[in-house]
Amino acid sequence: MQNIGIEQISLAVGFILLLIGIWGMLSQKNILKIIVSFTIFETGLNVILVVIGYIRNKTAPILDTTELQTNTAEKIVDPIPQALVLTSIVIGLGVTALLLVYALKMHKEKKSLLINDYKDTKW
């Protein structure tokens, strides 16, 4: 138990969210639900990314106090994954928005949100 910390829990949560997201994408028939699942998948990913940067008992990488400005490397968590997550979130927004517009357009075409109705191209 000594080693269990917030990072393991968060990592587990991240993985579980990831899996739930994939589960939803694979099993839900409603296109909007699939997109919802996709956002959950993304959230899970982001959580995992942040966890990777986390180091126990260290502060955020913002050097707003002079105390932090010396020997910084021993006092802060890793800023790089955070930067990556930032990017990832924004990308997620772009993709989600586009997916939603796709859903909208698909609904316009067939008046259906069921993914099974969109099998015009196959084989």
Place this chain on the structure above:
Amino acid sequence: MVDPIYIVAVLLGISFSLGFIGKKSENIAGILSLLALGFTTLVSAQWFYNFVTADIETYHIFTTAFKPPFSINLMMGKEEALFTMMINAIGLFGGLYMFDRLKAAGKNSFIALLMLIMGLNVVVMTRDLFNLFVFLEISSIAVAGLIVLTQNTKSISAGFKFMIATGIISGLLLLGIAFIYNYAGSLNIDHILTQNLEAAKGLSIAIFFLMIAIVLEMKPFPANGWGLDVYSSAESGVSSLLSSAYATATVFVLMKLLPFAPENLQFLIAAIGIITFVFSNLMGMRQDNPNRMLGYSSISQIGLLAAVIGISSVIGEYTYFIVISILISHFLAKSGLFWIAGIVKQESIKNWSVLRSNKLLLVLFGVFIFALTGLPPFPGFFGKWELVMHLAETKNFIWIFAVLIGSFFEVVYMFRWLGYAVKNDIIIETKLKAKIHQIIPLLLFAAAAFGAGYYVSSEHPYASLINYLPLAVALGFAFIEFLPVFIKNTLAIAAMAAYFYFNYESYNELQVIFAAIFIIGGILTLIAGYAYKGKRQGFYPFALMMFAGLIGLVEATTTLEFFFAWELMTIGSYFLILRGKKSIKHALSYILFSIGGAYLILAGFGLAAIGKPDISIGILSNIELYAPWIFGLLAIGFMTKTASIGLHIWLPGAHAEAEADVSPMVSAILLKAGVFGLIMLFLAMGEQFIGNISFAYILSWVGVITALMGNMMAAFQEDAKRLLAYSSIGALGYVLFGLSLMSHLGWLTAISFSVTHFMFKALLFLAIGGVVWRLKTKDMYKMGGLIKKMPFSFISVLIGIIVLAGVPPLTGFAGKWLFFQAVVEKQWFLQGAVLFFSGIIAFLYCFRLIHSIFLGQPKDEHRNVKEAPFWILVPQYAILMVIMLFSMLPNSLLKPIGDMLMPYFPDGAITWDGQMATTALGYWNGKTVMFIVVGVFAIVFGWLVFMNRNAKKVKQFNIGYAAERPFLPETTHYAFNFFAPYKKAIGFLVAPGITNFWHRVDEGAHSVSDKFTKIYNGNAQSYLIHIVAFILVIYLISFGGF
């Protein structure tokens, strides 16, 4: 040189500035975008040029003030320069091609295009993992946007499938990158690779996710339904971007990231690639929609590249060469084909006959198909060659098989498509018009395909030896297509004559003999071409290409040259055959058998080169490993061209449906290419054994059965040209048998018979071609009594069949006589008897040919036919004179051949005493036989004339007909099913078992193809399941458990 960062900056800057432009100014937006792409293309082209010519050092682009790994850096090396050049070029020309479509969609669509190209540029150049992820994401979003350039249910749902699939894939990619960072503490590729990381399970899984995501981006079978749907439903221009630009970048990424993967994962990737290659091509066979078919083809090509990259550790330094040459072919050809598909706009390839209304597009289409299928002189040819050579060198034989079978499937559907375009009889009454901005990219890419072929071959140590002159002449004829036949024909004859004149002295005897058959024979048949009126477009370039290939075979000093020439000949002849009536099916089976055979030859050459320092033809005579295999592969390969039994089904249709002067070309001349190959093979490798049985012995039976079956089938044909075609099969069986005797006499027979066969078959095909020319029918029972209308043709046919049947005193008997001397000497009596039997059967069809056409009662509708065209008769009589010469003086033909054979087979030669030929067993004097026969004939004839001096000629109809007058010529001319009793007796022997066999193979392949395509059920979720299942399966294979 311009810093490559400007590629990124300019593309981004321009796309950002498009917002300044008002709504109505799409033209300006478009032109700006194209200018930007033009600039970037120039930049990367400049780098590439400098890398090639000046051998400069790799250039590193650092962002910000810090060196990697602390900041993102890009790299511009030779590979990067080439890949970005390709990507920028497709961006530029694809944009130009789609200009009006993009314009109609608004300026934002230009943004998507620019972003796509920008993203891919960075993907190629970057050395940072996360940066790679971001720009890959940009590119895939841009593709998702471009997909809906045409908005319909199909494209929108396909775009959705694409987005959701790439969403999961890039999520997993990010997961992999995240954990790689976790273990390595860095995102810089080079930095990570230089660290000695501890082997941790988590790290290997992370690397697995990284690699598998890249592999998934390449759309591996079966997790690629989403990609296929995009290909089949997006705008053609967009599909071309996806196939050429996007896929090119992913190939590069795989190359870049490969060092991450452990050895077993690399092989796994290669296995995935090759499976994708085979299965996508297999499934491509059942496609009817051109775009979807191209999609399958794209996926397969990328799979092949993935395979090559995956086994790069095995192939070694040549990986780059192979990848580049295959990729460039794919890149240029696939873009071109997609673009053409976008102009044609037909949902079914059967309707592509509409392409005929635009000759330029048709030509371009052909060029791209050839480039795609890896035929010379395009770069893919050299790539495939090198690939097979290296796979053989490293003894990966299953891989060779997979590569070749996959390529073969591709050939099947590509050439079916080409056939439909050139010949299908569905008439669509629209004139295809391509806009100038669509034509320019097509023209440039087609030209680039040739240029790339030249470039790639110049990079190759052996390919640079290839003599391109004949090919260049042939292609040159494509530019003078507007001239009338007369001029072009004269030029062609002059070119060939000049080539022979200037080169024949450098040939050895064997080469001279075959060069003479090929070139002098070619000139003779070309003379008949004067009979054609107009321009005869599309004939001369291909005819000359075929002859270029044939002469290339004779001149080849390396196996590569030989194979190059072989393929060239195949292409040329394919088009000649395709020119015929109803040729579509036959041309397809011809090209399939030819290419199948060519692949066997390729594999054989590959095996032969194992452990050899070079690839000269001479290595065949010095084989230690796999000799029987090599022999078998090459022999079967050559036998597809000689149409030996089992591999013959392409021939009758192909030869019969061809034009009057093409039939003799393909039948009398082209088949000899296979003979030449076999001779070369036998000379180099001698006798080979499987177990205790000699290959030669097996081939002797193949030859004998071919002769028997060919002749027997000929006897039952109603179609005159088909009859001759089957007869050619039979004749080549004789040649094969003669060669397999492996003795002086056997070879003398085979080679002299090759010459004789050329003469009589050219004679007969020309004569019958002339008849068909006038009568417009090939069915013999519809002819009859033409001797009075076409006496000159009749004489040709008469002499032709006497030679064919081998009746003394004409030169055909020389062949028969030699055969049996050789058979008795070798003591292969059973074969000899069957051969004799089949020789007798030749009488059946010979008689039928002359009887049904020229003798008997003339038909009413042929009252007014004229003699065959003068120019078709000219070569016939030239040949006739040679036949008479050889008949009188057989040693003028046989002696040189015998002398030529002395070094190889010193024993058992013929001794000549004047015209008296003597062997250990028998003797024959052609001259005295001739004199005796002519003498007796003259006396008897004189006697008859004397007795019947007052004979009176009557009308044909005036016959004693059981006291009745015959009613109609039709009922009086006994010609249909002429050998009915014979058929009743032994017709069962010629039941179309082999044809049925191949039909079943064909159907089988297609139904398997059909089964597999069913996994692509169109449901986005099923595709996701495929992806996840794919990942799991590969994971389990790679890790052997969880």
Place this chain on the structure above:
Amino acid sequence: MIWIIISAVLGVVMITMSVVAIHHKKITIAILSAGGVSLIASILYLLLAAPDVALTEAAIGSGLTTFIFFYVLNKIKKHKHVEE
């Protein structure tokens, strides 16, 4: 220790909400739950010493994304409405 418990609770809530998001029949509830997952994730980020990420997730992940969802949903419903 307290942080462990808090994070565990947050995690459980997130997982529950995400299951709800996927399995609830009403799409609005699903969207809201997904937004909720995002929102709680941003709290988790704070715990993980990532205020920047937390801010971003809150503003973009739970805010704007949810909003766009509703916009589209609204639009789709209107389609249906027009249909009927």
Place this chain on the structure above:
Amino acid sequence: MDPLIKQILFALLTIFIVLNYGLIVQGIVRKIGARVGRRYGIPFYQPYIDIIKNYSKRTRISHGIMYYIAPVFRLTGGIGLLLFIPVIFGNNMFQNFSFSGDLLLILYFQFFGVLGMALGAAESGHPNSAIGVSRGLSQVTAYELPLTLGVLSLAVQYNTLNVSEIVAAQQGGILNWSFFTNPLASIALLLAFLAAMGRSPFDVVLAPQEIPIGPPTEFHSGFLGVLQLNRAIFPIAKLILFMNLLFGGATNWGELIIKTFFIYMWSVFVGVAFPRFRVDQSVRWYLGVPLIIGVAAVVVSKFF
């Protein structure tokens, strides 16, 4: 005397002897046939009468050039064949022109006349001619197979294709004949010989009853005369060939006449005893038993 001219004169002599012998044998055989059928039959010199009658006919019509020269082909084939076969063993002059080719030349030269005849018949424009040709060619292919196998077997046995040498090897006693030394080949050859002679049961080609005499239907007068000359020479040439191959040849004309007559009788007896085959039947028959015997002959002579 110039040896060539001498040779030609002897060749003419050979032809003359064979022609007369052939005509007489023809007459005799027909007489025998009639007697077996309990008819009176023709006089043995009837063939001479026929030929003279044909040449003296007044009406002579031609159907075209091939028609005109077909009999020439036919007779050239017959005479040529005769000239290429060594007739009397040991006599240089009656070797005729056999120096110009071996057994293979002889086998193939048979077809010269056949082909020419077929062409002429075809040009006559009579359907019966064409039918006859169709049947004839079909049957030829069938019996050639055992024939070839037999010949090959002999070639193995004597290791030569030179007819004279084959005959030479059979000298010195009746048991040296191939007929006894190589019985299988002999049977194959003799069976093939039946059809080669064109007699019943293999006479459907001419089929005298149904289709007026097959290929030569339209030939008459002088044309038919030439054909009849050939009909006298050609069978005898074949007989001589078989005699040479199987029965030790002949050292003088008397021996030749006796031997060939008996060989001829073989086909006559079979012909009288068996009814006619249809073409498909005869083809199948030849591809049955005779073929097997032929194969056996080759195998035996090759391996034993």
Place this chain on the structure above:
Amino acid sequence: MLRNSLILILILGLAAIMLSIFVDYTPKEKLGPVAEHYANNGKEEVGAANLVTAVVVTYRGLDTLGEVSILFLSAAIIGFFLKIRNEEHSKNQIVIRYSEILGTGAKILVPIIILLGAYVFINGHLTPGGGFQGGAIIASAFVLMLIALPRPALNHRVLSIIESFSGLSYVIIGLLGVFLAAGFLDNQIMSLGTFGTILSAGAVPVIYILIGLKVGTELTGIIGNLKEIQNEE
């Protein structure tokens, strides 16, 4: 049902893989080599108090440029995706009732929220937040406007000019780095200033302002496009 069990098996398989990663994961004790460099030298090299910002804008500036491009691209695609067919549909307007109170509230709130957003991105190099967060906040102000006001005066032209301007400026600043400083996107084209003040970290605040403007206008554009198509039917 078969399908669902298949999916379950797949998910369990994936879960097993994830579990392997999870088991292998050991919490970090110290920073990795690159991060350590940033921590120790970030202050001197970039001059931004917020190290995340330093990484986002400078060290990994190219990523951020890509990120901006993604949003831009999405907005552009949504733009032409939604508009292409608009002309085909009849423009039957559906009148939506708007609340008067909400409208008034919004009118007051919007400027404040915009100010907040501006604050967030201007101080991006000092405090948590930055261009993206600020941009998102600005966008939410416009969202509020869109919901609350019947005919919001959203001028697409102005939006797109701002967007283009900020994007182009970003690229130009990046290129200035090539000319004036050490490389593309180098922030030292301007002096690093005093650490911890607004005018520090060289070009970082400028870039973040541009990003903020750009993200804000892009997100607004996306929503505006969605809104427009709504209005037209």
